[in-house]
Amino acid sequence: MASDIFLVAAEASGDLLAAEIVDELHRKQPGLRLNAIGGEHLAARGLVSPIDVAPLSVVGLLEGLRIYREVVALADAAADAIIEAAPHTVALVDSWGFTLRVAQRVRRRAPAIRLVKIVGPQVWATRPGRAKTLAEAVDHLVCIHEMEVPFYEPFGLPVTVMGNPALSRGQKGDALAGREALGVDSGPILLVLPGSRQSEIDNVAPTLLEAARSVKDERPDVNIIIQPASNIRTYFVEKYGDVGDWAMLAPAYAERSNVMSAATYALACSGTVTSELAVQKTPFLAGYHTGWITWALARFLLFKPTHITLLNIAADDTEVIPEFVQTKFQPAAIAAEALRMLGDEDARLNQVEAQKKALARMGEGDLQSAQIAAQVLLSKD
Structure with a gap:
């Protein structure tokens, strides 16, 4: 046609x-x-x-x-x-x-x-x-x-x-609507965003999930919510069908912006989702891991900035968002940072303010x- x-x-x-x-x-x-x-x-x-x-x-x-x-x-x-x-x-x-x-x-x-x-x-x-x-x-x-x-x-x-x-896109989420969709009445929410590509579900998701499981073991009151991108949801469920034993997979109908807005803190696979989290005023850390040859070429021959998250690059290549990449991409370190932030409201508010400034430099809205x-x-x- x-x-x-x-x-x-x-x-x-x-x-x-x-x-x-x-x-x-x-x-x-x-x-x-x-x-x-x-x-x-x-x-x-x-x-x-x-x-x-x-x-x-x-x-x-x-x-x-x-x-x-x-x-x-x-x-x-x-x-x-x-x-x-x-x-x-x-x-x-x-x-x-x-x-x-x-x-x-x-x-x-x-x-x-x-x-x-x-x-x-x-x-x-x-x-x-x-x-x-x-x-x-x-x-x-x-x-x-x-x-x-x-x-x-x-x-x-x-x-x-x-x-x-x-x-x-700028759609501001509704935290109350997010909690309602999740069926979470009380307690902090740790949101896990494991990626949108199959390679990310294979290489990034396991570490983020292990870190979230450690947080749950340390803080049983924390609600662990996992929200893979819609295009990769089926693959994620096939690969990690047992996460329901200790966490909750966000319902497919739950509005993504509402879920992000409802989160107290998030563990995110580095990518477009990091800017989306910042728009929702949700503090988070970003993690990533790829093949070592790919990483070596990107880091030493191709990629100029020190950081990989666009918000950090916009903030004069400083770490507004904690990054856990390659050798730093370890469950224990990620869990420790998440526990620290979940327990420190002032630190979360400070990060949100820094995110807001980075967004302004990126031309939000x-x-x-x-x-x-x-x-x-x-x-x-």
């Missing part, structure tokens, strides 16, 4: 942003013909993906190499679907490696199709040379940060800044990301 705009999103965060953009596109131009490759959020808008992008939910160099052939095959299939739909514009949302391959294939086969990249690679943190690569592959970039723009100026790529989607992205897609540049 022919379309006006074709959206491509390969991971959970991109799928959510793409779905929000679809909502804005329909508001601005109700008769627009849309097609999409993506996940459950796009499917909920009636845009069912012709290919399964679930295998792309990996992170890390070695993890990516292991599925390289599958990535190439999926990029070929995505390009085929786009060419068949013959859209005016293609929106390539997040997922740098996959969407770049799709863009290059479409550019080669159908150069008249306009290609818009939504969320660029982190050229300000690692591998600035990717700015030239992207400029050669697409017609327009919709990026998150103002600091990205100068990287593309030498290559003549038009750039529009949309702000951070997690911040412009200044831009409505989906609206701006939709406007770029509808333009004829």
Whole structure:
């Protein structure tokens, strides 16, 4: 079926942003013909993906190499679907490696199709040379940060800044509604957010869960709530079905922002969710672990900042959010920090205040990301 705009999103965060953009596109131009490759959020808008992008939910160099052939095959299939739909514009949302391959294939086969990249690679943190690569592959970039723009100026790529989607989303949660949905009347809540990718459920979740279990052993009054991302929930339950013995899996219907707002403290897999927690004024720590070769390359050759959490980078690369990464990613250390914070209200309030300042530097609430992205897609540049 022919379309006006074709959206491509390969991971959970991109799928959510793409779905929000679809909502804005329909508001601005109700008769627009849309097609999409993506996940459950796009499917909920009636845009069912012709290919399964679930295998792309990996992170890390070695993890990516292991599925390289599958990535190439999926990029070929995505390009085929786009060419068949013959859209005016293609929106390539997040997922740098996959969407770049799709863009290059479409550019080669159908150069008249306009290609818009939504969320660029982190050229300000690692591998600035990717700015030239992207400029050669697409017609327009919709990026998150103002600091990205100068990287593309030498290559003549038009750039529009949309702000951070997690911040412009800005839905403030209701703590009472969160407790009601969880069925928790009293006692502190320790929220565990184990990730949105299968590799994170495999490599990050076990340590966060062990730390939370230690907190429960030390503080039986603490309610342990676990909320995996919706796209990975089934896999999490299959892998950790016994957590119900000592913790509670947040109901699927529980509004994520309400649950975050209700939490006293949180253990989070580093990622977009950290900004979401900060918006909800929930203090937390961030943890991460990946393959050692991937980490060594990222730390010593690619990644420039000392910290990995965007809030910390925004705070002049200082540790507003405690980070437990690689060798520091140990259950005992994480549990000790969680117990300390659960027992110190002043420390929690101080962290929330520091988070608020970091959010201000990131431009909280200044831009409505989906609206701006939709406007770029509808333009004829």
